[in-house]
Amino acid sequence: MSDHAHPTPVAHQFDDREQQTEVGRLGMWLFLATEILFFGGLFTAYLVMRWKWPEAFAVANSKMDVTLGAINTAVLLTSSLTMALGVRAAQLGRGKGSFALIIATMVFGLAFLGIKAVEYARKFQEGLFPGPGFVFEGATGRQVETFFSLYFMMTGLHALHMVVGIGILTVIAAMIRRGRFSPDYYAPVEISGLYWHFVDIIWIFLFPLLYLIHPHL
């Protein structure tokens, strides 16, 4: 976008730009594979506990704010759209458009985190945060607490990934402004996009599991 673009040189260990791009892409896919296993431990724990305590988990599900969750899902899906468009703009060498779309992605990401913070605050007020302050009347109180400990770990880990993603996009946006990318070289934008979509997909699994399984089993 600036007149004096400074295209990033090929790193010394690579023969050419193409190799560097392929390496980055494969590296990110592998990293995402590790992430699936990382979240996988929590998903496994959730499934085992849900299998063991279906009633308690159904009761706990009914405490979830489906509206806020649905809004957040829409927000996050939109952010993935702007991200995909941002990558496309970078590929076409449209610096300004790409910059605006990345910023929009970050704004949607921040909106998601804001709504998540509101939800967390409400859960704290209702005494649903696991630990000594947890209040729940009923015989299955401890298992409801287990649901919420899984809820906070899973969504918390997801939110942490969002924060990291916004950090990455900040760097990408700065690089776009400095004119580091061109139709020949936009791999960092593309690779960051992979990460962003991945975090989005994790949410696509979290939302139904934590919010949508209906209490009237």
Next chain:
Amino acid sequence: MSHETAVEGTNYLNNGYSLRSWFLTTDHKRIAILYLFTIVLFFFVGGSFAVLMRLELMSPQGTLVQAETYNKLFTMHGIVMIFFFLIPSIPAVLGNFLIPMMVGARDLAFPRLNLLSWYVFVAGASVTLFALVTGGLDTGWTFYTPFSTSYSNTRVVPAMVGIFITGFSSILTGLNFIVTVHKMRAPGLTWFRLPLFVWSLYATSLVMVLATPVLAITVAMVAFERATGIGIFNPAIGGDPLLFQHLFWFYSHPAVYIMILPAMGVVSEVIATFSRKEVFGYRFVAAASLAIAVYGFLVWGHHMFVSGQSVYAGLVFSILSYLVAIPSAVKVFNWTATLYKGQIWFQTPLLYAFGFIGLFTIGGLTGLFLAAMAVDVHLTDTYFIVAHFHYIMVGGAVMGFMAGIHYWWPKITGRLYPEGWAKFSALVLFVGFNLTFFPQFLLGYLGMPRRYYHYPPEFQVLNVLSTAGASILGVGYLIPLIYLLWSLKRGKVAGANPWGATTLEWQTASPPITQNFPTTPVVTSGSYEFPALEEVHSE
């Protein structure tokens, strides 16, 4: 590149002497050296815990330490040796040094991530050491719940944080290797021309990348449960301790293959070079590495036969565990077939490789005893288990590490180690190892449980034998430490290729230049095509 002639005589070691040139280096060879110092330190830390345990077990009544201290000793021995020595040993040191050279590249795909992995390792190790010195840990290296989450009075949370951090160094290393092998190979270096060490580390890396995240999230859950009192693993409030065991062994069984596969890779290289023959059934040995990595993910339940898991699950895990023997045996038989009619040259690396084959075979065959459910009920949590996995981890992985360190020492340092001392210490290690651990098979079969600081008097003879063996083993580890350091200054200058080996890393100077090769090598044949012996002697 323009001043290529001017850099004649410089190499990766004399290319800068400042601390900065080491601690901010992105050269895979220097990072390998950083790792080498770190893990050797941890090896002797972990070894000192073992010394105290063996001294304690000299007498049935336990006179040296109290029960609580003993619990901490075996826990810390396990944690240090597994997470801070064995897992990074061959991959992070030899793999780091050799993979880029073996594929004819200038560096790994992600040099800065490589440096980061070392810092992450040091950070994780520091946090874990902090936990160990400020109260220790007594859960065993397996951290079984609910003891670790609800009852232990030791430093569980900081230890979990340390292990969590360390895991990411392993993930970064594995990721770097996989991408490097896929994308950085020199022209002409097809998959089936790769050295078998590369194949082994490729398989290892797959395990590192896919298993380690599960351990990370599991120890995070343990720490969270311990800190907040929630009940995912605590049966008293509806949690499931078996869930912990499943998650833990989903990592920790494949972790055994993180330790043994790289050692198998070293043995393949050493046997080819010192018998001057192409590895028999190269493709099968390569594929066996991948098969072991895949099977390794499907057998974790054999650690849980007596835990209350369903007997049908146990049956399946038992059968799958037997299957691992097939690719392992393929390797052992193929190494043997490689030696057959080879031009065998008895240098130290080959002695260690022989040690590996023998001890790994014993460790592997006793593993089949344990994979049989009925036998396992008798042997679970006895010294038979301790002996079995030490035959794999020390007899296998450490012997492989020693073989590799001796084999590539001339490449890494440019100097030869003293052959006589090295052969002597290889012998001492072999004798010391067997004297330490063979009696433990007998002890376990007779019913002595592991993890106790005292025992009935009738077990004393075998325990004293084991302790005596451990002293010999300790000497066997100290001798190489001394002569390898000595050789840095006084060893004979090695030259580029002292063993007449054929893989790419030997086709460049010793020690290598920072860029590894003056120009990118072009590969036209497989890794093990040895010229006739007469040609070598005439050179």
